[in-house]
Amino acid sequence: MRQSQRLLLFIHLWIVGLKGISCFTTTPFREATKSAFSTPTRQVPTTWLRESASSHDSSEVSLDDQLMQIARKLKLHVLDLEEGVFGFGTNDYKYGLEVVRSEVNIQPSLGLDLMEMAAGFDGRGLVLVSGVHGNAAKASIPIHLGDTLTGVTVGHSWKERTTGLDYDLTVEAIGKAKEEAAKQRTNKISLEFNRLVPRARVQVQVVSSDENMPEQTIDGLAGENLRELLIRKGVKVYDRKTKRFDTPYATGDCGGEGICGTCLVAVLEDENNILSPRDNLENLITKKRPLNWRASCRAVVGVHNVGGKLKIQTCPQSAFLEELDPGVRSVNAEED
Numbered sequence: 001m002r003q004s005q006r007l008l009l010f011i012h013l014w015i016v017g018l019k020g021i022s023c024f025t026t027t028p029f030r031e032a033t034k035s036a037f038s039t040p041t042r043q044v045p046t047t048w049l050r051e052s053a054s055s056h057d058s059s060e061v062s063l064d065d066q067l068m069q070i071a072r073k074l075k076l077h078v079l080d081l082e083e084g085v086f087g088f089g090t091n092d093y094k095y096g097l098e099v100v101r102s103e104v105n106i107q108p109s110l111g112l113d114l115m116e117m118a119a120g121f122d123g124r125g126l127v128l129v130s131g132v133h134g135n136a137a138k139a140s141i142p143i144h145l146g147d148t149l150t151g152v153t154v155g156h157s158w159k160e161r162t163t164g165l166d167y168d169l170t171v172e173a174i175g176k177a178k179e180e181a182a183k184q185r186t187n188k189i190s191l192e193f194n195r196l197v198p199r200a201r202v203q204v205q206v207v208s209s210d211e212n213m214p215e216q217t218i219d220g221l222a223g224e225n226l227r228e229l230l231i232r233k234g235v236k237v238y239d240r241k242t243k244r245f246d247t248p249y250a251t252g253d254c255g256g257e258g259i260c261g262t263c264l265v266a267v268l269e270d271e272n273n274i275l276s277p278r279d280n281l282e283n284l285i286t287k288k289r290p291l292n293w294r295a296s297c298r299a300v301v302g303v304h305n306v307g308g309k310l311k312i313q314t315c316p317q318s319a320f321l322e323e324l325d326p327g328v329r330s331v332n333a334e335e336d
């Protein structure tokens, strides 16, 4: 790994903490790939390679470089410092993280190589899969180079979290899992990974209820909130004809919290089912509305990273001469 790459990663790989920001700036990288269960690494495609394969010859890119490109896009968040809860995010909005769980046999060996890309003084670090062979190559769900291990489970109840641990602690957790598997008399453990994936593209064709407004098509990425996407692209989301459930005590919209019911859109086409299903809150606030009306602040486009086209009409309530009744009066009233 070249020195310039290491420095670059140090700059990019930040731990965002509750009390400020710290980063891996002082501890050197481990010099070479450490193989947890050492046998020579078999080269299998990384997620990154799959994505870039069409644009250039991936065989020219070394494994180190591929892993470095993945590492640069990952960011470790401190979700709860006291409880030690960490989670990965991405530095690049064009990428998201998938959670992959895969069962692997541990005897005679796991067959997984790990590479530490960065490490701090506190046991935190970034470790990526750098080789998959033996049992790991026959895992129930394929493991990719560049995946980062976030947890190990044995049986139904034993679990060790490994999110953002350095190499030594990650290997220690796997070792404990092997011991636990022996106690439980099983040859299987379950590995959980975060996998960097390019977010699928979504196209939203927007028909306005205002006849004077032309149709427009906006582009987004899988995982975006529909209301936020529309607002970001300058599409008018709200209409004064939608009453809040707490009218007349409150006016305006709730800012996307899913409690006012004023951000309605009518879904005209959704051929790939790219909109997320309704949750209970959305069911409440759209209860007295046509079935194809959605609360845009509760809907996510490209759910499960599926891309495709969506056609919606904004402010469908505008077509009604009279103001519509509030969707719900209150959550308590629904329960009565």
Ligand code: FES
Pocket: 253, 254, 255, 256, 257, 258, 259, 260, 261, 262, 263, 285, 295, 296, 297, 298
């Ligand atoms: S903005 Fe209030 S429910 Fe959507």
